[in-house]
Amino acid sequence: MVVRKKANDWNKPIENFSRLLDSLVFTNGRNAKLRLIGRYLEETPDPARGYALAALTGDLRLPGVKPAAVRALAGGQIEPELFAMSYDYVGDLAETVALIWPDGEYFQPKLTDVVESLLNAKKAAATPTLKYWLDQLDYNGRWALLKLVTGGLRVGVSARLAKMALADAFDASVSDIEEIWYSVSPPYYDLFDWLEGRGKKPDPAVGAGFRPVMLANPLEEALLSELDPKNYLAEWKWDGIRVQAASRNGQRKLFTRTGEDIGNSFPEIVQHLDFDAVIDGELLIRTPKPNESMAVESFSALQKRLGRKTPGPKLIAELPACIRAYDLLFEGDEDLRSLPFIERRKRLEAWARKAPDIIDLSPLVPFSNWRELIEIRSSARAAGIEGLMIKDKFTSYVPGRPKNQWFKWKREPLTVDLVVMYAQRGHGRRSSYYSDFTLGAWKDANTLVPVCKAYSGYTDQELVKLDKWVRENTDKRYGPVRSVTPGLVLEIAFDAAQTSTRHKSGVALRFPRIKRIRWDKPVNEAEALAAVIKYINAS
Amino acid sequence: MSAQHFDWLKLRPEGLYCDPAGVFIDPARPVDRAIITHGHADHARPGHNNVLATQETLSIMKVRYPSDGAHYQSARYGQEFRIGDVSLWFAPAGHVLGSAQIVIEYRGYRAVISGDYKRQPDPTAAPFEPVRCDLFVTEATFALPVFRHPKPESQIDRLLRSISAFPEQPHLLGVYGLGKCQRILSLLRSAGFDEPIYLHGALVELTNLYTAFGNNFGNVQSVQTANKTALSVGLVLAPPSATTDRWSRRFNNPRIAVASGWMQVRARARQRGAEVPLIISDHADWNDLLKTCAETQASKVWITHGREDALAFALSKQGQEATPLRLSGREEESE
Numbered sequence: 001m002v003v004r005k006k007a008n009d010w011n012k013p014i015e016n017f018s019r020l021l022d023s024l025v026f027t028n029g030r031n032a033k034l035r036l037i038g039r040y041l042e043e044t045p046d047p048a049r050g051y052a053l054a055a056l057t058g059d060l061r062l063p064g065v066k067p068a069a070v071r072a073l074a075g076g077q078i079e080p081e082l083f084a085m086s087y088d089y090v091g092d093l094a095e096t097v098a099l100i101w102p103d104g105e106y107f108q109p110k111l112t113d114v115v116e117s118l119l120n121a122k123k124a125a126a127t128p129t130l131k132y133w134l135d136q137l138d139y140n141g142r143w144a145l146l147k148l149v150t151g152g153l154r155v156g157v158s159a160r161l162a163k164m165a166l167a168d169a170f171d172a173s174v175s176d177i178e179e180i181w182y183s184v185s186p187p188y189y190d191l192f193d194w195l196e197g198r199g200k201k202p203d204p205a206v207g208a209g210f211r212p213v214m215l216a217n218p219l220e221e222a223l224l225s226e227l228d229p230k231n232y233l234a235e236w237k238w239d240g241i242r243v244q245a246a247s248r249n250g251q252r253k254l255f256t257r258t259g260e261d262i263g264n265s266f267p268e269i270v271q272h273l274d275f276d277a278v279i280d281g282e283l284l285i286r287t288p289k290p291n292e293s294m295a296v297e298s299f300s301a302l303q304k305r306l307g308r309k310t311p312g313p314k315l316i317a318e319l320p321a322c323i324r325a326y327d328l329l330f331e332g333d334e335d336l337r338s339l340p341f342i343e344r345r346k347r348l349e350a351w352a353r354k355a356p357d358i359i360d361l362s363p364l365v366p367f368s369n370w371r372e373l374i375e376i377r378s379s380a381r382a383a384g385i386e387g388l389m390i391k392d393k394f395t396s397y398v399p400g401r402p403k404n405q406w407f408k409w410k411r412e413p414l415t416v417d418l419v420v421m422y423a424q425r426g427h428g429r430r431s432s433y434y435s436d437f438t439l440g441a442w443k444d445a446n447t448l449v450p451v452c453k454a455y456s457g458y459t460d461q462e463l464v465k466l467d468k469w470v471r472e473n474t475d476k477r478y479g480p481v482r483s484v485t486p487g488l489v490l491e492i493a494f495d496a497a498q499t500s501t502r503h504k505s506g507v508a509l510r511f512p513r514i515k516r517i518r519w520d521k522p523v524n525e526a527e528a529l530a531a532v533i534k535y536i537n538a539s
Numbered sequence: 540m541s542a543q544h545f546d547w548l549k550l551r552p553e554g555l556y557c558d559p560a561g562v563f564i565d566p567a568r569p570v571d572r573a574i575i576t577h578g579h580a581d582h583a584r585p586g587h588n589n590v591l592a593t594q595e596t597l598s599i600m601k602v603r604y605p606s607d608g609a610h611y612q613s614a615r616y617g618q619e620f621r622i623g624d625v626s627l628w629f630a631p632a633g634h635v636l637g638s639a640q641i642v643i644e645y646r647g648y649r650a651v652i653s654g655d656y657k658r659q660p661d662p663t664a665a666p667f668e669p670v671r672c673d674l675f676v677t678e679a680t681f682a683l684p685v686f687r688h689p690k691p692e693s694q695i696d697r698l699l700r701s702i703s704a705f706p707e708q709p710h711l712l713g714v715y716g717l718g719k720c721q722r723i724l725s726l727l728r729s730a731g732f733d734e735p736i737y738l739h740g741a742l743v744e745l746t747n748l749y750t751a752f753g754n755n756f757g758n759v760q761s762v763q764t765a766n767k768t769a770l771s772v773g774l775v776l777a778p779p780s781a782t783t784d785r786w787s788r789r790f791n792n793p794r795i796a797v798a799s800g801w802m803q804v805r806a807r808a809r810q811r812g813a814e815v816p817l818i819i820s821d822h823a824d825w826n827d828l829l830k831t832c833a834e835t836q837a838s839k840v841w842i843t844h845g846r847e848d849a850l851a852f853a854l855s856k857q858g859q860e861a862t863p864l865r866l867s868g869r870e871e872e873s874e
């Protein structure tokens with residue numbers, strides 16, 4: 001007899017963790033990811049969900065197993081020739097090994113047992129323990145475990161997204177979760193106790209915890225007429241990354257604005273956090289010239305450091321980092337966040353006088369009316385500055401992006417006319433549209449070379465027309481990508497040009513977006529590569 | 540056994556040719572006399588003068604090529620045909636409705652040309668029957684140890700979980716129109732899913748044909764005539780290319796599922812735009828290829844198309860001498 005069920009009654013038993021990861025890999029939409037993670041966290045008991053959450057946020061520190069050791073394990077299961085052909089075809093080590101590993105009489109071990117046995121394993125026992133579990137798990141389980149121990153799940157979920165899913169699932173605010181994140185640890189019994197109303201909120205004051213940051217809204221210039229300039233202070237907008245340097249009770253942390261600890265990448269900073277305070281500021285690379293102690297390099301210099309998990313002394317000497325401070329959240333035990341900005345600023349200025357050399361003060365930009373500030377902004381590009389920040393003098397430090405309190409006001413973008421060379425289908429809602437464009441400049445009269453990709457800036461109606469154009473002007477198809485006959489020019493707005501070794505053209509544009517579709521413009525009037533390259537020094 | 544025992548089976552530009560009988564098997568170009576293993580377009584082509592195939596395969600060909608002028612002759616599984624000194628018959632291949640292996644005997648030697656086949660159970664296709672032979676001709680579409688097809692029920696389960704987690708979104712499932720579509724309908728119904736299932740227009744006629752051959756898929760409707768509200772959150776089956784092309788724009792924020800053996804490899808599944816990849820294949824996986832070759836006890840195996848290197852390597856380990864034929868014109872992407 002057939003069991004009759006409605007579609008909505010397909011509430012299967014609790015999703016297991018590897019199935020969750022598998023679903024996440026294939027899900028494009030952010031909301032869909034939030035829902036999948038949220039459902040899992042709601043339905044799964046402690047401590048499994050805590051370990052799962054830690055795996056997603058990157059806080060689960062299992063003993064690492066080197067790829068060579070994983071290969072060696074695979075060598076015990078299958079002829080090397082067949083392994084080589086398989087790996088060549090699949091292209092991913094963890095996936096290949098998970099796929100070729102024989103299915104045993106598996107009993108579907110629990111995530112908790114797997115994780116705890118590995119957490120407790122001595123370094124030498126990590127590989128045999130891994131093999132033991134590979135023999136017990138099903139395919140998805142093997143894949144998830146191999147991903148975990150070989151470093152990085154890479155399922156398209158950031159730590160921030162995982163925390164948002166947690167917040168959504170339990171009706172909490174994500175800034176509350178970020179605030180206590182560094183005072184809780186896997187499997188997060190106390191965190192879930194609090195979220196489910198059984199316990200009190202974990203105390204963020206323990207340790208050098210992350211404090212959720214206050215963010216700025218882009219300034220609509222028209223709004224200026226409604227704002228009284230006397231209520232605002234202006235600063236330069238720096239071209240680095242937002243950081244929070246927390247040094248409390250002997251603990252030192254360097255957080256990104258989403259609470260990720262990047263201290264290991266910047267030991268020369270952490271080494272000098274010999275104070276008791278929490279600073280909000282910009283991480284920058286300083287120009288190593290003796291006389292200009294705090295002149296800074298462009299963002300691309302910082303990028304070279306951000307890519308390195310453990311930089312060597314040579315790289316640190318070449319590209320030393322510093323912090324340009326613009327707010328003081330804690331001084332000793334005193335929480336300054338409820339003070340008005342102008343008061344915090346005074347405390348910061350006083351504090352900065354005795355700060356270590358690696359921290360300096362982001363200066364105020366004096367102005368008396370908006371017209372004056374508009375003029376200052378228009379000179380920002382020539383001065384090599386990204387723009388301005390405008391902050392309400394009288395507001396306290398509020399996590400999130402509160403309206404009309406802090407504004408970022410970027411310098412005017414540069415623009416360039418480029419030719420559409422390739423178009424690719426988008427994802428999710430845009431999967432039937434050619435919505436992602438590779439754009440080129442003329443290297444010589446007949447040769448285009450790609451200089452950027454752009455996939456935003458157009459309206460829905462414009463996308464329909466672009467898609468139609470691509471289909472009608474297709475030259476060749478490569479899976480989801482089509483090359484097109486040169487025939488369409490797009491005006492691209494971008495913030496800056498950088499030298500690039502990854503692009504054949506030698507240049508890459510930062511923050512490119514489509515400003516206008518130049519249906520009218522002949523392709524031979526698009527920009528020459530040499531002209532695009534000149535922008536590298538212009539910014 | 541040496542190669543000349545099978546010099547009567549030749550590889551010609553048109554395809555595999557049985558010389559003493561004067562017939563081609565699944566020829567890629569129009570010929571005078573063709574034997575067709577099954578109805579997939581890369582095996583059954585129009586334009587031959589005479590075609591011998593199962594009744595089901597001939598019916599599929601009539602749907603696909605209504606103006607084909609060929610003379611069709613039908614064969615039952617097991618029914619013997621004699622052409623001169625050649626004796627031949629059809630054995631079920633388990634691949635799709637009417638799919639067959641062609642068994643050919645000549646001068647005391649037996650060759651089996653298996654076409655495409657699978658060993659997983661499938662209520663919409665007669666199950667594969669291993670036939671002992673001296674020469675076995677096999678495909679190798681999924682001939683790598685990484686291809687081990689899970690139970691199809693587990694994959695249907697995955698689809699139903701997605702429908703449960705995203706009930707306000709329509710699900711578009713990409714399926715090959717002949718075989719895969721109807722097998723999935725049958726699997727969904729055995730899993731207890733009793734909502735209406737909607738079909739892209741291109742899938743309707745072949746599904747009706749399956750019904751005429753005795754399959755019952757419950758409430759199945761064409762997208763053209765379906766109730767718009769129900770459709771907007773329903774399960775829709777469509778050819779794989781349609782799920783990510785312009786046709787899909789009539790649906791609001793659909794979840795894209797794809798049912799294919801290729802979904803086993805994540806990069807491939809991502810490339811096909813699948814959010815819900817279902818590893819369901821009508822071809823034999825790695826273990827079933829090796830098992831089937833062993834069961835035929837053939838001393839020689841010819842490999843038509845696919846990943847022949849890996850299969851030849853593994854067959855040599857189990858004492859079977861394998862030769863890749865590298866037949867062209869087989870569309871494995873459509874699987």
Ligand SMILES: [Zn+2]
Pocket residue numbers: 577579582634655
């Ligand atoms: Zn086929």
